[in-house]
Amino acid sequence: MTELEAVDPQERFQEFFKTEKYRRSLSQMAIAGKSSVIVEFEDLLAFDQNLAEKILEEPEEYLTHANNAAYAQLQIEDPEYAEKNETINVRIVHLLEATPLRKLGSKHIGKLVMIEGIVVRSTPVRPMVMQAAFRCKRCGEITRVEETGQFLRAPFVCSNPSCRAKGPFDFIQEESTFVDSQDLRVQERPEDLPPGQLPRALNVKLVGSEIVDVARPGDHVSIVGIVRAVAPTLPRVGKLRTFILHLDANSIEVLGKEPETVLPSPEEEQKILELAKDPWIHRKIINSLAPSIYGYDHVKEAIMYLLFGGVPKTLPDVTIRGEMNVLLIGDPGTAKSQLLQYVARVAPRGTLLEEGRQQRA
Numbered sequence: 106m107t108e109l110e111a112v113d114p115q116e117r118f119q120e121f122f123k124t125e126k127y128r129r130s131l132s133q134m135a136i137a138g139k140s141s142v143i144v145e146f147e148d149l150l151a152f153d154q155n156l157a158e159k160i161l162e163e164p165e166e167y168l169t170h171a172n173n174a175a176y177a178q179l180q181i182e183d184p185e186y187a188e189k190n191e192t193i194n195v196r197i198v199h200l201l202e203a204t205p206l207r208k209l210g211s212k213h214i215g216k217l218v219m220i221e222g223i224v225v226r227s228t229p230v231r232p233m234v235m236q237a238a239f240r241c242k243r244c245g246e247i248t249r250v251e252e253t254g255q256f257l258r259a260p261f262v263c264s265n266p267s268c269r270a271k272g273p274f275d276f277i278q279e280e281s282t283f284v285d286s287q288d289l290r291v292q293e294r295p296e297d298l299p300p301g302q303l304p305r306a307l308n309v310k311l312v313g314s315e316i317v318d319v320a321r322p323g324d325h326v327s328i329v330g331i332v333r334a335v336a337p338t339l340p341r342v343g344k345l346r347t348f349i350l351h352l353d354a355n356s357i358e359v360l361g362k363e364p365e366t367v368l369p370s371p372e373e374e375q376k377i378l379e380l381a382k383d384p385w386i387h388r389k390i391i392n393s394l395a396p397s398i399y400g401y402d403h404v405k406e407a408i409m410y411l412l413f414g415g416v417p418k419t420l421p422d423v424t425i426r427g428e429m430n431v432l433l434i435g436d437p438g439t440a441k442s443q444l445l446q447y448v449a450r451v452a453p454r455g456t457l458l459e460e461g462r463q464q465r466a
Contacts, residue, residue: 131183132182141194165331198358203219203220206305214332217330222291287317312354394447395447412451
């Protein structure tokens with residue numbers, strides 16, 4: 106029996122939350138109105154290496170222990186706030202290394218990993234039921250079901266001992282418990298792409314009001330979560346043997362400040378005003394785009410307009426958007442991908458969308 110198995114993991118986690126740094130974090134939760142606590146993985150590793158390894162290998166079980174321990178310590182630090190929150194979520198950040206998207210495979214299923222990439226798509230925030238309440242149509246008894254998976258599940262039988270009917274049931278929305286959820290699609294960063302390869306992407310599920318709506322399309326993000334595998338189902342055939350991977354997020358961070366929200370310094374503003382007076386600024390900007398690629402002045406000029414955008418116009422009957430789009434079509438080996446990758450690195454919220462086509466003679 107190992108040392109970790111001999112000691113209750115929840116007790117060990119509670120000892121971790123009794124350290125000064127995390128006691129302070131728990132005591133400040135009420136001020137910020139939060140229901141989760143951020144844990145640096147390096148702190149956990151320094152406190153107990155075995156515990157840190159277990160949370161990577163068996164995250165579902167050990168995150169439950171961590172959540173219970175954090176709530177138990179919150180009851181000590183702030184009993185009044187603990188009464189208002191039934192649970193506390195522990196969110197792990199900054200694992201020792203990120204796992205490349207194209208390296209994710211079967212060995213990562215059920216493990217805690219960190220990925221980095223660009224958000225290329227996000228859904229609106231939608232409420233997702235966690236505990237569903239159903240009313241029996243025969244006796245009126247309300248039965249509550251803890252919901253997991255993609256579909257809403259009704260109870261098998263009524264919870265009333267004198268009824269025990271197998272239905273029908275009505276879903277009672279007012280008595281059910283909901284939580285915010287959102288789906289993201291994260292794509293490899295251009296600098297991580299091997300030569301000649303298309304970017305790969307991964308679907309990410311966010312659950313919890315404190316991690317949804319944090320990132321927008323174009324943001325570079327770091328996400329820690331549990332790798333899941335789901336088998337697609339075909340009508341009248343059943344589930345396929347080949348599974349699709351996705352990530353159940355535990356934490357999400359936007360890497361760095363968004364460039365468009367950073368105000369220029371007085372020196373930068375002066376430099377911009379000087380450049381604006383330069384009669385050759387148009388040609389200088391074109392020449393500065395991917396300067397290692399010779400020629401293609403007309404393509405680079407189109408990319409310049411793409412980066413700067415147009416001027417939106419609001420007319421009495423219609424609104425004309427100011428965005429500009431460019432479609433590059435050409436033979437293989439004509440630097441299309443390199444130009445696109447350069448733009449994705451320069452643009453504050455740029456994403457690389459590329460599609461290859463195989464031509465047949």
